[in-house]
Each structure stands twice: as structure tokens, then as C-alpha cells.
Amino acid sequence: MKGKTVLVTGASAGIGAATAMAFAGEGARVLVCARRLERLQAMEAVLLEAGAAEVFSFELDVRDRDEAEGTLNTLPDGWGDIDVLVNNAGLSRGLTKLWEDDVENWEEMIDTNIKGLLYVTRAVVPKMVKRGSGHVIGLGSVAGYITYANGAVYCATKAAEKAISEGLKLDLMGTPVRVTSVDAGMVESEFSVVRFRGDDERAAKVYQNITPLQPEDVADAIVWAATRPAHVNVHSVVVTSIDQGNSVTFNRRA
Ligand code: NAP
Numbered sequence: 001m002k003g004k005t006v007l008v009t010g011a012s013a014g015i016g017a018a019t020a021m022a023f024a025g026e027g028a029r030v031l032v033c034a035r036r037l038e039r040l041q042a043m044e045a046v047l048l049e050a051g052a053a054e055v056f057s058f059e060l061d062v063r064d065r066d067e068a069e070g071t072l073n074t075l076p077d078g079w080g081d082i083d084v085l086v087n088n089a090g091l092s093r094g095l096t097k098l099w100e101d102d103v104e105n106w107e108e109m110i111d112t113n114i115k116g117l118l119y120v121t122r123a124v125v126p127k128m129v130k131r132g133s134g135h136v137i138g139l140g141s142v143a144g145y146i147t148y149a150n151g152a153v154y155c156a157t158k159a160a161e162k163a164i165s166e167g168l169k170l171d172l173m174g175t176p177v178r179v180t181s182v183d184a185g186m187v188e189s190e191f192s193v194v195r196f197r198g199d200d201e202r203a204a205k206v207y208q209n210i211t212p213l214q215p216e217d218v219a220d221a222i223v224w225a226a227t228r229p230a231h232v233n234v235h236s237v238v239v240t241s242i243d244q245g246n247s248v249t250f251n252r253r254a
Pocket of ligand 1: 009010011012013014015016033034035036037060061062063088089090091092112116139140141142183184185186187188189190191192194215
């Protein structure tokens, strides 16, 4: 990865931050974006310390189509040719019966996890095709394989990520651009705090009496997929902790 340019969306926390660190450790040039710019700026020195060849951070709300197109097409000199795009920005909101849920929750998940992913992909991939190299890695989930109760819309967004990843791969046939979906089980990050809108106690219960994945475990799978030989396309990686069988089956020790 030395000297390769990697863009990680949603890099201000969790899996995105760990992925930026992992690529930094490989000597990549790391582009990080999210809405909380101050967090990214604070990470810059840490990424350089970890081995990043260069770092550039910028604010981006992936839900804003104009902002995504505009910002990604006018990156500073030397940053426009992205070798690896990690479509990580995403979130869940609420854990509620579909017929009682707040429509705003649906809008936010669909706008971020599906439409945001599409906007960023649409802005970045044409240059990869033109250059004849590139790799798009999406954050899927075991939630995209088996729907769990009270999470229909989040699960649907991850099923959509799987379909988009598969479709993108088909549409890129005949080019050397690779596509991977890294489909994780439960990861201990800010995910549940965001889902429960800051209710730390409820979020902590999600990981009670269980060993979840850590963001670094997922970052490891992402870097592995990105560092296979150029003729190898890893379509998907499904990764859970030892205590998880699928999106609904857990080994809780209590
Ligand atoms: P996290 O700790 O909450 O991090 C989410 C990241 O996404 C943050 O950096 C956040 O940054 C960013 N983000 C959210 N909305 C955004 C927007 N509109 N524009 C730009 N960035 C945005 O959660 P995580 O667990 O690392 O989740 C990362 C990805 O992994 C998501 O796609 C999630 O669906 C997926 N995933 C998570 C799990 C899990 O159990 N945690 C399992 C499987 C898959 P800002 O708030 O600063 O914008």
C-alpha cells in the first residue's frame, strides 16, 4: 500500500478510524472524511505517527449529493486519484417495530447508508476506470443476510449495500477495478450509542456478556482484501466474533 491513496468515509470513529490507522500502518497516503472535522484533524498527527505517507482530512456529509460531488471532484493537487475507496460512513437509528417507527430514522439511514454510498461511489469510480486501477470496499453487515426484529430498515440498507457491491462488480467487468464487501457482525464502536441517540446505558447492554468484534478486527479484513494480488477480487468477507453465529444468534454468557 506504500504511496497508494486511500479514502475512508466516516473516519472520525469506530471502524473508519481503525481502517485509516491500518492503512497508515501500511504506508498509504490517507484521505479521511466525516462530518466531525475536528476529530479528523486531531487524528492527522496520529496517522502520520502510525506510518501514513501523507494525510488529508476534510468535512463531508455523504448525504449531501452536491457536496459529495463537488468536494470529491476538487480534492487538492495529488489527492484526486484514489486507489482504494472505503465506503464506511453509516449508521443505525432506533430499534423499533416498523409500523411504530419514526420516519425520520428511515430517511437518515437510507440517505446515509444507501444514497450517500452511491454518491461517493459515483464521484470516485469514473477516475479509477479511466486510470485502469482501483478498489471499492463497502461496509456490509450480517444484518444484510438475515433481518432481525425491530431493525428492518437498517437491515434493508445493508442488504442494499450487498446488492450495490455485487452490481458494481458486474458493471466493472472488463476493467481492473476491484469490488469487495466486508460484512461484519457486532462491532463495539459508537454504533449503538448513535443508534440509541446517546443512551450510553442502553448501548452498553448490546455488548453485555459477549465478546464483540473490535473496529481493528474489521480494519484488518479490509486491509487484507486490499492487499491481495491485483488479479484477485475478494467479493465478500463475512466476519463475526467467536460469540456470534449470524445476525440473530449470540452466545451470551449470562
Ligand atoms: P460509528 O463508530 O458510529 O462510526 C460511524 C462513522 O460514520 C462516524 O465516523 C461518522 O462520522 C460517520 N458518518 C455517519 N453519518 C455520516 C454522514 N452523513 N456523512 C459522513 N460520515 C458519516 O459506527 P461503526 O460501527 O464504526 O460503523 C461504520 C460502518 O460499519 C457503518 O456503515 C455500519 O453500518 C457498519 N457496520 C457496523 C457494525 C457494528 O456492529 N458496529 C456491524 C456491521 C457493519 P461523523 O458523525 O463525524 O460524520
